[in-house]
């Protein structure tokens with residue numbers, strides 16, 4: 001059978017369609033003009049970004065939201081280096097993503113030609129697979145494999161370099177079929193062992209996290225937890241794997257963990273971890289679980305066999321995707337839970353207490369009560385609102401006080417990358433326009449990728465941005481006061497007028513400095529985004545002394561000075 005002659009760029013775009021791609025993100029470059037040309041007549045929407053970091057974050061957010069690889073196109077050298085933050089985030093967050101990079105033509109390769117980089121070396125540690133396609137007729141094979149690898153086992157990023165001359169070469173080649181994500185399943189013997197361990201427990205706890213989750217997996221997990229009266233916690237920045245209003249949800253095991261929940265994790269006798277990596281942030285620096293052999297009887301379920309036993313020697317290691325494991329757990333005969341039945345309500349009560357208004361706001365002396373801001377947002381917005389954040393102390397107000405609605409209502413980088421809040425929110429709103437999308441961004445955070453506001457305006461993405469302006473890189477200042485008290489260095493910020501900046505982009509902007517002004521400002525922001533399909537920004541201007549819901553910088557400094565004086 002003969003196939004029509006197509007350029008490499010056309011074969012590539014046709015392959016993306018075979019695999020169900022509807023949207024791609026990127027910044028153009030002369031290195032991949034033939035792909036841009038093929039996109040011209042295709043049904044794929046190519047969202048143009050203002051910086052490759054924004055494009056890669058949007059693609060990563062797409063992967064998190066949909067479970068399908070987020071697609072990103074960038075040019076060689078400078079484009080590829082800008083995009084690396086999104087690839088690193090996809091790797092740490094186990095998010096399916098494919099980054100395509102225009103590459104120097106084969107005629108100039110290996111001369112350190114203009115903007116040339118060997119991407120296999122550059123991205124070697126950050127991606128699941130890095131390849132360069134040197135022959136146009138092999139594009140369908142490489143693209144199919146990229147989708148397989150990005151979505152199978154532990155999901156993650158794949159990087160494909162596209163030499164310029166290969167893209168304009170013509171070939172007569174057939175398309176492949178659509179990719180099929182592959183996940184292992186637990187054996188019935190493994191589920192039986194898990195059941196035996198659970199039946200012998202007195203203080204069991206379930207911990208969720210990682211990639212591969214879907215709505216059915218969440219529903220199955222819920223059924224398993226209900227049938228066995230199990231409290232359920234979520235790993236760092238995977239807080240949306242269970243509706244936070246569900247009676248069994250006990251809180252998040254991440255930075256600034258509820259001390260009562262930390263005790264529950266430490267004192268659990270059987271810990272069933274479904275999907276998480278049990279990384280540094282989830283284990284409070286490998287303290288909640290001892291490495292290599294935890295004191296808890298650990299069941300670790302993870303899609304990548306190589307992750308199992310890598311830091312923690314679990315008593316029972318199960319290589320499985322979350323949906324496969326949860327389906328079997330939902331069908332498992334329940335055990336007698338009478339020994340721990342009361343812990344569900346007790347853990348929930350501890351979470352509620354942790355989410356109450358912090359004492360610092362109780363006397364009303366603080367002009368802006370950030371806890372009340374979160375309450376006002378939750379009261380005004382739908383339960384399935386998508387909330388994004390990047391890195392910074394402002395994120396505490398989301399992690400601790402926001403009650404996430406359900407699967408994929410949280411977009412937040414476990415990589416701790418600053419700059420994620422704005423592009424992930426814009427990408428989410430472009431992909432799911434009917435959903436309410438809110439971004440929490442610190443003043444430092446916002447300025448990393450705030451230029452994607454232009455993308456929001458260009459594509460009619462009515463995101464609500466809440467900028468937490470404390471005039472500093474607060475997290476670093478906090479660590480500074482702890483370790484080098486009183487010696488402020490490199491952490492102060494002089495900021496632009498954020499509200500005016502939002503207006504300059506074509507959105508709405510307001511400044512709020514008093515608690516009572518927030519709810520009306522939010523109502524105006526919601527009305528504006530809904531009526532105009534454009535972004536609205538509310539800048540929260542507040543005293544940076546309040547560095548966490550529990551502590552002021554002064555208290556941290558005094559503690560540190562006292563400790564040094566000893």
Ligand SMILES: Cc1ncc(C[n+]2csc(CCOP(=O)(O)OP(=O)(O)O)c2C)c(N)n1
Nearest residue numbers: 391392393394418442443444445473474475
């Ligand atoms: C890309 C990147 N650069 C630097 C850091 C280190 N870092 C972590 S939090 C932070 C400060 C965040 O400041 P801001 O967004 O203003 O939030 P705040 O802590 O003040 O609430 C910095 C510099 C990082 N995590 N990511």
Ligand SMILES: [Mg+2]
Nearest residue numbers: 442443472474
């Ligand atoms: Mg700040």
